[in-house]
Amino acid sequence: MSTTECTKFSFTTQDGARLHYRDTGSGKAVILLHGWGASGEFFEPQMALAAQGLRLIVPDQRGHGASQDARQPLSVGLLAADLRALIAHLGLDNYSLVGWSMGAMIAWEHLRETGLAALDKLSVIDMTAKIVTDDEWAHGLAGGYPAAQVAQTAAAVRADWRRYAKLSAARLFARGAAPDPALLARLTAIMRGNAAEGLAQLWTDMARQDYRALLPTLGERCQYIYGAESRLYHPATFAHLARLTGTTQTNGIAGAGHLPQWEQTQAFSATLSRHLWGQV
Incomplete structure (x- = not known):
């Protein structure tokens, strides 16, 4: 189901969780996947793209936003299974995916499980294929993020999520x-509305993931959009990811950090639209 105005819906997963999503516009189906600790509201500026003949489907992923029914420990695999359930619920046989931050991991996990037959385009927004760094991988979180720090992060989230969300x-x-x-106050409030335990579980599982082996299968259907002034990742990371992927589609957004869809909405949305419509 789709409408010309943004409308909110929900559906029930096989394990009984009630998950919520927004569905607006008609035409090419595009599923926008938000990041860790956020919600679908983080894509609010992109809803105007529905006027271009796009059907925009924006879930609140389990444990986030209105989808707080976390009946299982949260993991990347579970959220990818929820994505597959949403695709089946909507009867989509062709779609594009836009994954911002953790949302890119959910997209990659989904594609690793299901293959690429139904995928039109993939846009990865300021995210790397492996966030943990080591002697052989420098393209994780900026400044280095060794595996030993993962438990510390999860503990900090559990101890005081209100403070951690603001930071x-x-x-x-x-x-x-x-x-x-x-805007900072609004986004902080959205993040604080999510439950700390599920986010700690999810962060721990995110740190286990490594999607480098998947990247070469994606090729030119995949583009990378990143903030040229991101605090989380270096521009060199996306040049490296593009080489692994076999794509020339890399776009740094000047004046943006990890949140280019809000910080530089016009430039971001134009870059996203060109890729969705196959324009280089």
């Missing part, structure tokens, strides 16, 4: 720029 929200914005106070 995390501030890190979404570009280096050297002061975020709009009202």
